[in-house]
Amino acid sequence: MAHDEHAVTEQIHPKDISWPFWPIVPLYPYSRRRTIRREVIKNTVWTFDQLQGIFYVVVPIRMTVVKLDAGGLLVYAPVAATKECIQLVQELVAEHGDIKYIILPTISGIEHKVFVGPFARCFPNAQVFVAPNQWSFPLNLPLSWLGLPAKRTQVLPEDSSQAPFADEFDYEILKTIDLGLGKFTEVAFFHRRSHTLLVTDAVVSVPEEPPAIVQLEPYPLLFHAKERGSDVVTNNQLNRRKGWERITLLALYFQPSALKVPAWGEVFRDALKAPERSIKAYFGLFPFKWQDNWQMSFHALRGDGRLFVAPVLQTLILNRAPKETLDWADKVASWNFQWVIPCHFDAPIKAQPQQFRQAFSFLEKQPTVSTCLFNSSSYPLPEDDFKILKEIDAGLNKSGIVPPAKEKI
Numbered sequence: 187m188a189h190d191e192h193a194v195t196e197q198i199h200p201k202d203i204s205w206p207f208w209p210i211v212p213l214y215p216y217s218r219r220r221t222i223r224r225e226v227i228k229n230t231v232w233t234f235d236q237l238q239g240i241f242y243v244v245v246p247i248r249m250t251v252v253k254l255d256a257g258g259l260l261v262y263a264p265v266a267a268t269k270e271c272i273q274l275v276q277e278l279v280a281e282h283g284d285i286k287y288i289i290l291p292t293i294s295g296i297e298h299k300v301f302v303g304p305f306a307r308c309f310p311n312a313q314v315f316v317a318p319n320q321w322s323f324p325l326n327l328p329l330s331w332l333g334l335p336a337k338r339t340q341v342l343p344e345d346s347s348q349a350p351f352a353d354e355f356d357y358e359i360l361k362t363i364d365l366g367l368g369k370f371t372e373v374a375f376f377h378r379r380s381h382t383l384l385v386t387d388a389v390v391s392v393p394e395e396p397p398a399i400v401q402l403e404p405y406p407l408l409f410h411a412k413e414r415g416s417d418v419v420t421n422n423q424l425n426r427r428k429g430w431e432r433i434t435l436l437a438l439y440f441q442p443s444a445l446k447v448p449a450w451g452e453v454f455r456d457a458l459k460a461p462e463r464s465i466k467a468y469f470g471l472f473p474f475k476w477q478d479n480w481q482m483s484f485h486a487l488r489g490d491g492r493l494f495v496a497p498v499l500q501t502l503i504l505n506r507a508p509k510e511t512l513d514w515a516d517k518v519a520s521w522n523f524q525w526v527i528p529c530h531f532d533a534p535i536k537a538q539p540q541q542f543r544q545a546f547s548f549l550e551k552q553p554t555v556s557t558c559l560f561n562s563s564s565y566p567l568p569e570d571d572f573k574i575l576k577e578i579d580a581g582l583n584k585s586g587i588v589p590p591a592k593e594k595i
Contacts, residue, residue: 221271235399303333393532415456416459434531439483457470486568491532502588509592
């Protein structure tokens with residue numbers, strides 16, 4: 187497993203990291219997006235990390251590029267086609283051949299969809315393959331209207347043996363889950379030669395230290411390391427890690443049990459004492475009050491770096507289709523992968539197929555895989571941390587916006 191990263195310079199021209207389409211999905215860091223390329227399997231697999239978030243709850247978003255035996259490259263889940271990003275891709279193209287295939291492996295993640303059209307336009311000879319049952323809101327528009335090149339975009343065949351890259355990849359499509367106003371599916375890709383599994387959102391693993399892409403601009407880490415808006419936080423690794431742990435809890439739970447939202451009167455009074463009251467600092471507003479035991483939630487979530495399904499997916503999406511999800515997980519777990527590369531949080535993750543399958547045991551009344559394979563004290567996740575997500579789920583269900591969850595299998 188290779189771990190070389192391209193040199194990340196402190197000085198970079200603003201035009202090289204400009205992303206002019208940011209208003210379509212207005213997530214931090216908005217119009218300026220850095221990219222870190224990492225070779226994770228020598229001369230075979232590379233990851234490209236960028237950053238996204240809201241209210242400084244920032245996590246990596248990842249594209250993976252795989253070298254094809256027949257020459258050329260396959261791209262899984264493109265990221266923003268900034269000048270810096272495309273230059274890093276072109277360095278691989280110069281050595282290994284042109285981009286042949288671009289894969290959009292999801293139908294619901296607009297943060298993934300929005301990048302495919304601009305990226306594809308940078309590589310006019312690439313064929314674009316998308317997950318079936320694509321949709322858009324509020325109007326269901328043709329793919330070409332969403333920026334995908336009409337003449338070279340096609341839906342992934344249900345039978346992976348019919349794909350032009352079938353000699354090197356298997357893939358499995360999760361049966362589309364109806365969520366009322368929208369739909370969810372995901373396509374897992376397995377690169378046989380490198381024993382690498384590529385997934386989008388289905389599983390994640392949380393690193394102990396803040397990822398390199400997050401540390402390029404540490405302000406979000408330090409923002410969330412504060413106890414109150416008036417704090418001045420020293421930029422050191424201890425505070426960066428503290429901020430990362432809290433960001434992780436906010437991203438995956440929205441509001442874990444150890445986080446209390448103070449009264450707005452208290453928030454405003456504290457903001458008046460803040461040394462920085464600029465737009466960047468949200469005018470000193472800091473509506474977070476962490477209890478003394480908050481790190482217990484992070485350690486339970488991270489475990490020992492194991493794979494797990496994000497609490498948001500557990501509570502709001504995959505529980506709408508437990509049988510279909512477990513069938514998909516069983517098929518994916520039949521492949522002999524050794525590495526897993528998700529589109530968010532940590533990667534690559536050294537994991538066996540049964541560890542992937544274990545991540546979905548929350549959908550089973552009696553899990554088929556023993557938790558003794560892992561750290562049983564850190565699995566399942568603490569029930570208290572799911573409280574807000576379950577309240578959201580109940581509210582959406584009561585209002586008829588989403589269908590009810592189904593019973594465990």
